[in-house]
Amino acid sequence: MLPLPALLPQLFCLIAEPLLNRLIRLDPAAQARLQGLQGRQLAVVLTDLKIRLVLTAQPNGIWLNQHQEAVDCVVSTRLDSLQQLQDPSQLTRLIREQALDIDGDLQQLQKFSQFFQQLQPDWAEHLSGYVGDAAAHRIASQLTQLLQLLQLKLQSAEQQLAALALEELRLSPVGAELAQFSTDVSQLQARTEQLARRLQQLSALKGK
Amino acid sequence: MTEQHQDAAQTAQNTTTHFGFQTVQAEQKVSLVANVFHSVAAKYDVMNDLMSLGIHRLWKRFTIDCSGVRPGQKVLDLAGGTGDLTALFSRRVGPTGQVVLADINESMLNVGKDKLRDLGLVNNISYVQANAEALPFADNSFDIITIAFGLRNVTDKDAALRSMFRVLKPGGRLLVLEFSKPTEAWLSKVYDVYSFKLLPVMGKLVANDSESYQYLAESIRMHPDQDTLRQMMEHAGFAQTSYHNLTGGIVALHRGYKF
Numbered sequence: 189m190l191p192l193p194a195l196l197p198q199l200f201c202l203i204a205e206p207l208l209n210r211l212i213r214l215d216p217a218a219q220a221r222l223q224g225l226q227g228r229q230l231a232v233v234l235t236d237l238k239i240r241l242v243l244t245a246q247p248n249g250i251w252l253n254q255h256q257e258a259v260d261c262v263v264s265t266r267l268d269s270l271q272q273l274q275d276p277s278q279l280t281r282l283i284r285e286q287a288l289d290i291d292g293d294l295q296q297l298q299k300f301s302q303f304f305q306q307l308q309p310d311w312a313e314h315l316s317g318y319v320g321d322a323a324a325h326r327i328a329s330q331l332t333q334l335l336q337l338l339q340l341k342l343q344s345a346e347q348q349l350a351a352l353a354l355e356e357l358r359l360s361p362v363g364a365e366l367a368q369f370s371t372d373v374s375q376l377q378a379r380t381e382q383l384a385r386r387l388q389q390l391s392a393l394k395g396k
Numbered sequence: 397m398t399e400q401h402q403d404a405a406q407t408a409q410n411t412t413t414h415f416g417f418q419t420v421q422a423e424q425k426v427s428l429v430a431n432v433f434h435s436v437a438a439k440y441d442v443m444n445d446l447m448s449l450g451i452h453r454l455w456k457r458f459t460i461d462c463s464g465v466r467p468g469q470k471v472l473d474l475a476g477g478t479g480d481l482t483a484l485f486s487r488r489v490g491p492t493g494q495v496v497l498a499d500i501n502e503s504m505l506n507v508g509k510d511k512l513r514d515l516g517l518v519n520n521i522s523y524v525q526a527n528a529e530a531l532p533f534a535d536n537s538f539d540i541i542t543i544a545f546g547l548r549n550v551t552d553k554d555a556a557l558r559s560m561f562r563v564l565k566p567g568g569r570l571l572v573l574e575f576s577k578p579t580e581a582w583l584s585k586v587y588d589v590y591s592f593k594l595l596p597v598m599g600k601l602v603a604n605d606s607e608s609y610q611y612l613a614e615s616i617r618m619h620p621d622q623d624t625l626r627q628m629m630e631h632a633g634f635a636q637t638s639y640h641n642l643t644g645g646i647v648a649l650h651r652g653y654k655f
Contacts, residue, residue, distance in 0.1 A: 195642065198457040227467055244488075246467070251488060257464040 197239050201252040209249035214309035221303055222247065229259035230300045236266045243300065261292035261300075273301075413551050416614030425551045426527075430501055432608045433477075433549075437503035439603040440478050441511075446598060453480070455647050459542060459573050460484045462640070462651055468492040469539040472563065474528055475499055475546020479508035479521075485540075486517045496538075498526040499546075528556040533563040544573040548619040557632035564654045570634060572625065575616040576641070576648035583644045591616065622648045 212218045225245035233240045242259055244251045265273065269287045272278045282288035290297060312328035319327070353359040361369065413422045420428065433440075444452050459481065465471065467490040473482045476497040485495045497512070499505045502525055509523055526532050528543065528550050541560050550556045560570055578584040591613035599609030620628060622639050625648075629637045634652030641648050 195451070195454040195458060198454040198461065202453060202457055246487070246490060253461050255461045255464055 197241065197254040201241070201254060205250075205252045208252070211307065211309050212249050214311065214314050215307055216310060216313075218303075218307060219248075221306065222249075225296075225299055225303060228296050228299070229261075230296060231259045231262040232270075233262060233264040234267050234270070235264055236268075245300075245303075259292065260296040261290065261294065263297060264289040264291070274305075414615075414618045416611045416618065422551050426500075429549045432611055433501040433504050437478075437501070437507045440504065440507065441480075443599070443603055443609075446602060447595065451643060455573060455642050455649070456480050456484065456544065458640070458642060459544060459571050459649055460488070462649060463540050463542065463569065463571055465489060465540055470537065471495045472531075472533070472538045472541045473497050474526075474531075474541060474543040474560065475549070476542075476544075477501075477504045477508060477546070479512045481542055481544055482508065482521060483512060483515055483517055485542075486512070486521050489520060491519060493520055495521050496524055496533075497521060498524045498528075498531070500525065500527050529559055530555075531559045531563050535562055536565045537563045539565055539568045540571070541568070542571045542573065545575065547572055547574050547625075548615050553620075554628060554632065557629060557634075561633045561654055566654055568654050570629070570650075570652050570654070572629070572650040574625070574648065574650070575619060576625075576645055577621040579641055579645035583646070587646060622650075625650055 212222070222245055226247055228245050230243045231240055232243070240254060240256065242253045242255055242257075244253065263273075265282070265288045269282055272282060273288070279288065283290070311331075312324045315327060316324035318324075354362050411422050412419050413425050414420075415425050415428050448455075463471075463485075465485060465488045467488070469489050470493060471485045471489060473479070473485060473495060476482050476499055479497055482495050482497040489495060497505070497508055499508065505523055505525055512518070512521055524532065528546065529552050541564055543556075543560070547553055547556065557570075564570060578587050592610075595613050596606040596610045599612075600606035603609070619625075622641065622645070626637050626639055629650060629652045633654065635655050637650065637652040639648045639650040
């Protein structure tokens, strides 16, 4: 076993912390929103990776650490469930499926979540310091258009791939086929159970 | 051997100590170590990055993680040198807390002062030139004490640990980050080749000082291993002592509490 991976969480924090705080500084409204969180700590435990990442809100940014001390709120989840946390309607389902566990002050979790969702770095303002206002505005608007175009292309590619997999290549079943298969399996299960009962009855008769 | 001769030999042994692989008089070690750090102070950070391939930053972050530092706390960064840990602590204790950067070596302290001022960290940091064996602070003054890559250069380590115990508040914790003994035989061999062959050459090329880096390699080998240091901490009065090996035991972080 190589010794370095034990320090990977520290490596992640070392790289991510300045990047995150740079992003926060690029949003002029973020500092004010941070005041409401000041001194609060949120721990995110990724159960599959066995990592506990602690976010501490400070007046001038958010510090990332990996410690076991008591914090305001602990969110335990798997890495693949992390993205689903953005959608509040998924929370109940994730808790029910034991894919998410929240321990502590739920209000602090909501505040942290709100802070990150509202984070809007002003790239154009930052860029204008290097290339001037007009050029920065032009670059920012073209980048926005490019991102929108990429999102559209991505959605379209996803739809085309799904259609290809379902209808052309028949790699996966369409919804109706899946429903029919599910019904067939249920019927087969019922018949198997019936047969098992019948066999039991026959065995009992033979025993007499 | 007569009793008188035994006493004389014992006294001579008590007043000598290690300086790398050499045996020197205890009072001589302070000035020898001081010379080493006066010589390397200017290139200390560059050499740290070069020698450890930047991994020393991860070891220091791990130390911060294990410190459980909170806003408002008072921290002593002993043998703090160029202030890497002080910078991390300063941001975390915030304006209501305080970090004291202490080092016995004036050159190192000056490099640390300049660096931290350049980083804009001025409000909650104070600087003290101090000997770890006789800390100039009142009893029960600090919530956290760290000593990173400093303890092995101290002449009387037991006295230094007792001094740290005295100035630590009840409930406070001591963190000792120091080179230690690799846990794997293969790593130990690679590390020996690196330390005794490559390190002095790097020292010569970058800092124009191979002797200081030869001393570094030798002083690491003479430093107590993980379990011995843990026992020394317990003898000094620390409770719940433990250690984490980092990078295969090349470095170990020892932790102990004062109750």
